[in-house]
Amino acid sequence: xxxxxxxxxxxxxxxxxxxxxxxxxxxxxxxxxxxxxxxxxxxxxxxxxxxxxxxxxxxxxxxxxxxxxxxxxxxxxxxxxxxxxxxxxxxxxxxxxxxxxxxxxxxxxxxxxxxxxxxxxxxxxxxxxxxxxxxxxxxxxxxxxxxxxxxxxxxxxxxxxxxxxxxxxxxxxxxxxxxxxxxxxxxxxxxxxxxxxxxxxxxxxxxxxxxxxxxxxxxxxxxxxxxxxxxxxxxxxxxxxxxxxxxxxxxxxxxxxxxxxxxxxxxxxxxxxxxx
Numbered sequence: 001x002x003x004x005x006x007x008x009x010x011x012x013x014x015x016x017x018x019x020x021x022x023x024x025x026x027x028x029x030x031x032x033x034x035x036x037x038x039x040x041x042x043x044x045x046x047x048x049x050x051x052x053x054x055x056x057x058x059x060x061x062x063x064x065x066x067x068x069x070x071x072x073x074x075x076x077x078x079x080x081x082x083x084x085x086x087x088x089x090x091x092x093x094x095x096x097x098x099x100x101x102x103x104x105x106x107x108x109x110x111x112x113x114x115x116x117x118x119x120x121x122x123x124x125x126x127x128x129x130x131x132x133x134x135x136x137x138x139x140x141x142x143x144x145x146x147x148x149x150x151x152x153x154x155x156x157x158x159x160x161x162x163x164x165x166x167x168x169x170x171x172x173x174x175x176x177x178x179x180x181x182x183x184x185x186x187x188x189x190x191x192x193x194x195x196x197x198x199x200x201x202x203x204x205x206x207x208x209x210x211x212x213x214x215x216x217x218x219x220x221x222x223x224x225x226x227x228x229x230x231x232x233x234x235x236x237x238x239x240x241x242x243x244x245x246x247x248x249x250x251x252x253x254x255x256x257x258x259x260x261x262x263x264x265x266x267x268x269x270x271x272x273x274x275x276x
Contacts, residue, residue: 033089033167033190039064039138039239040190040232041087041106042169043072043130044099045080054082056099061168061231063142063241065275067135070109071142072230073244073260077111077128078119084108085130091169091188107132114270123204123211126246126260127267128230129274142232144271145242149263150213153197163236164215166257167192168228168245193223194236198256210264212246217257224248224257233259 033040040063046054057080062072070085077083084105086097098104109132114125153161169190201212215233217223224231224245233243243259262271 031192033192035089036192037063037165037167037190037232037234038087039141040167041070041085042091042097042188042190043070043076043083043085043230044097044105045076045111046082046084046102047079048081054102059169060229061170061245062130063167063232064136064138065129065142065144065241065271067137067141068109068132069274069276070107070130070132071232071241071244071262071271071275072128072130073246074113074117074126074128075119075122075246076230077130078113078117078122080111082108083111083130085132087136089190096188107134107136109133112274114267116266121204123201123246123258123260125267126212127244127262127271129271131274140239142234142241143239144268144275145235145240145263147263147265147268149242150197150200150261151210151263154200154213158196161197164195164197164242165192165234165236166195166215166224166228166231166245166259167234168224168231170225170228170231170245195223195233195257201258210261212258212260213243214256214258217248 043060043062044056045058047057049055060072060076062070065071084102085107087106088095091097102108109130111130113128117125195215198214198216228245231245232241235242242263243261246260247258249256
């Protein structure tokens with residue numbers, strides 16, 4: 001799932017999840033994760049139907065922050081009744097998960113969105129967690145950033161800023177509607193791309209409010225697309241998660257990507273209740 005401006009774009013629908021076209025190349029012009037981020041997983045959100053049965057509804061990405069806490073976007077957890085998570089790098093072919101069998105998942109859990117999250121203004125508090133039913137062990141987990149990390153980066157000259165890694169299971173490509181169908185690449189694979197900070201958020205009239213930042217997204221450096229929502233923005237070559245993929249600016253995932261900041265006091269305080 002990823003948001004396109006004020007529209008859902010990151011929580012990618014199950015019909016689109018199944019769509020594939022030409023061979024996949026990356027998160028979006030990125031590269032195979034190749035085991036570099038084993039603590040990043042694919043999540044499927046489930047909603048109860050009228051009979052009370054859980055139905056798979058959208059997919060997102062996210063990061064294990066401790067043995068039983070998975071960090072993702074608020075719009076990924078909002079409205080979900082249950083969540084299942086898989087961690088393999090390649091979930092294609094024989095490894096493709098049976099999303100109707102939650103018992104086959106690597107983990108299941110209960111979703112929570114930030115208490116002030118509002119789907120009509122998702123960019124204000126776009127952070128969520130899944131508390132797992134059973135712990136899952138990794139050699140290392142994601143780490144929360146220092147408060148004000150992005151303020152320091154924005155005040156730093158471009159050449160001296162950190163490089164950033166984005167990771168997720170989203171679309172590898174989305175091309176404009178040609179009048180008959182939209183061409184997409186939606187392989188179930190974990191991919192990463194190295195991106196750079198562009199500026200503070202100016203997409204929703206909230207410039208300088210500290211809600212999100214915009215990151216590069218192009219054919220040379222790669223970037224995020226639908227389904228990468230909730231996936232981590234790492235400081236390059238570290239486990240420090242400084243943001244979660246939140247939105248894009250168009251349906252073709254070109255131009256820039258938006259990462260929700262989790263370095264603000266209210267987010268860090270809320271997350272610390274779950275992450276120990």
